[in-house]
Amino acid sequence: MTAIIEIFIENWEAFLFATGMTLKLTAVSLVLAMVIGLVFAFFKISGSKILYSIAQLYITVIRGTPLIVQLMFLYFGIIQLVVLPAFWAGALALAIHSGAYIAEIFRGSIQSINRGQMEAARSLGMTYPLAMRRIILPQAFKRAIPALGNQFIIGLKDSSLVAYLGVSEIYGTALYAQAANFQPFETYMVAGCYYLVLVIIFTWLVNKLEQRLSVEQSEVTK
Amino acid sequence: MIRIKKLNKSFGSLHVLKDVDLSVSEREVVVLIGASGSGKSTLLRCINFLEIPDSGSDEISIMGQTVDPQKDNLNQIRSEVGMVFQHFNLFPHRSVLENVTEAPIFVRKLKKSAAVDMAMQLLKKVGLADKAKSYPDQLSGGQKQRVAIARALAMSPKIMLFDEPTSALDPELVGEVLQVMKELAKEGMTMVVVTHEMGFAREVGDRVMVMDEGRIIEEGEPVELFQNPKLERTQKFLSQIL
Numbered sequence: 001m002t003a004i005i006e007i008f009i010e011n012w013e014a015f016l017f018a019t020g021m022t023l024k025l026t027a028v029s030l031v032l033a034m035v036i037g038l039v040f041a042f043f044k045i046s047g048s049k050i051l052y053s054i055a056q057l058y059i060t061v062i063r064g065t066p067l068i069v070q071l072m073f074l075y076f077g078i079i080q081l082v083v084l085p086a087f088w089a090g091a092l093a094l095a096i097h098s099g100a101y102i103a104e105i106f107r108g109s110i111q112s113i114n115r116g117q118m119e120a121a122r123s124l125g126m127t128y129p130l131a132m133r134r135i136i137l138p139q140a141f142k143r144a145i146p147a148l149g150n151q152f153i154i155g156l157k158d159s160s161l162v163a164y165l166g167v168s169e170i171y172g173t174a175l176y177a178q179a180a181n182f183q184p185f186e187t188y189m190v191a192g193c194y195y196l197v198l199v200i201i202f203t204w205l206v207n208k209l210e211q212r213l214s215v216e217q218s219e220v221t222k
Numbered sequence: 223m224i225r226i227k228k229l230n231k232s233f234g235s236l237h238v239l240k241d242v243d244l245s246v247s248e249r250e251v252v253v254l255i256g257a258s259g260s261g262k263s264t265l266l267r268c269i270n271f272l273e274i275p276d277s278g279s280d281e282i283s284i285m286g287q288t289v290d291p292q293k294d295n296l297n298q299i300r301s302e303v304g305m306v307f308q309h310f311n312l313f314p315h316r317s318v319l320e321n322v323t324e325a326p327i328f329v330r331k332l333k334k335s336a337a338v339d340m341a342m343q344l345l346k347k348v349g350l351a352d353k354a355k356s357y358p359d360q361l362s363g364g365q366k367q368r369v370a371i372a373r374a375l376a377m378s379p380k381i382m383l384f385d386e387p388t389s390a391l392d393p394e395l396v397g398e399v400l401q402v403m404k405e406l407a408k409e410g411m412t413m414v415v416v417t418h419e420m421g422f423a424r425e426v427g428d429r430v431m432v433m434d435e436g437r438i439i440e441e442g443e444p445v446e447l448f449q450n451p452k453l454e455r456t457q458k459f460l461s462q463i464l
Contacts, residue, residue, distance in 0.1 A: 116309055119272055120305075121313075123303075123304075123307075125298070125302075126325060139315050142315070
């Protein structure tokens with residue numbers, strides 16, 4: 001126990017910096033993943049066979065291969081075309097990875113909205129894009145929050161693999177530290193705690209958001 | 223106001239509407255009745271192009287304008303034709319007031335203050351001004367349907383279509399919705415109503431049309447048609463619901 005605390009104290013600066021890096025990686029990749037996910041969700045529901053097939057191929061390949069393979073493939077593939085810093089290569093790979101799962105989350109939640117909503121919107125003269133933006137997506141997004149929150153947590157933890165591209169996020173920092181102090185058990189324990197705390201905070205935020213959105217809708221009037 | 227000639231609509235191999243002719247004059251209230259599956263709702267939904275008629279359908283003209291669903295701006299036409307659904311289809315994430323102002327603001331590009339003023343007047347008209355800030359899930363079925371009517375009226379439609387507006391309501395809530403519809407009819411709104419409310423048809427309807435297996439098989443003035451139906455099929459249907 002004392003060894004763990006010692007390692008915690010010895011490395012707190014490095015881990016604090018690493019936490020920032022993990023959060024940056026997660027945030028950048030998830031924002032990109034949401035955009036990718038939304039685009040491919042629309043491909044799937046577009047009714048166009050070509051777009052549907054493109055989305056289906058993307059989702060199948062991404063879900064069917066390990067993240068670490070995608071990460072290495074992208075990093076060493078891209079490096080031959082453009083020089084991309086490891087951080088951005090990692091963020092991009094994570095985004096492409098999460099995007100496939102988020103596409104399915106968005107598709108499911110959009111399709112779960114009652115058909116009558118779109119019909120009512122169209123019957124008022126709204127165009128399809130306007131009805132999507134004003135009527136369907138706000139409801140679908142709210143319905144997607146629990147699944148999205150789950151995906152975000154997975155994304156946060158998956159960002160640890162970017163350590164293998166040489167990015168000093170939490171896991172990468174632990175990797176270096178244990179090589180120097182010869183105490184892998186204690187060092188990884190500390191790294192694990194950092195992730196755990198981040199995930200707990202994140203879960204709490206998602207729950208808050210969910211609560212706030214459901215209160216907004218059923219605000220009691222006097 | 224509405225002129226339809228030889229309208230056909232199929233879903234896959236299912237031929238739902240067969241050479242339907244329908245014309246509705248200004249200020250007229252037409253009531254469509256018929257067994258479920260007879261094509262009433264589909265006919266109604268073809269009038270504002272929620273369903274696109276089969277190509278080869280002869281002619282649909284709305285307000286004197288012949289419509290080609292492939293080329294014309296259907297959004298424009300839909301904004302002139304109000305529709306009220308059996309299951310209300312209010313927007314659950316928007317307040318009652320926002321349900322009514324949504325289309326005027328985003329389709330008609332009305333200023334928000336003007337849209338709110340108009341919406342409040344319409345809500346007053348359907349007796350729900352005090353519910354403006356409520357959300358749909360806090361309303362009874364009858365209240366929801368009255369909001370849905372106000373929402374449709376907010377686009378100042380020339381024609382109102384009602385698709386079984388009272389079928390999903392508890393019996394004691396039917397009256398309040400019919401009352402609003404009667405007032406609309408009295409004001410001279412052109413209406414096409416799919417309903418099983420024979421009292422309403424008799425009191426407000428100018429013409430009743432009976433549909434069966436995708437065709438209009440009989441039509442006439444309500445009292446006359448209810449008392450002396452010509453076809454056996456009509457008699458049978460009426461005896462089931464009266």
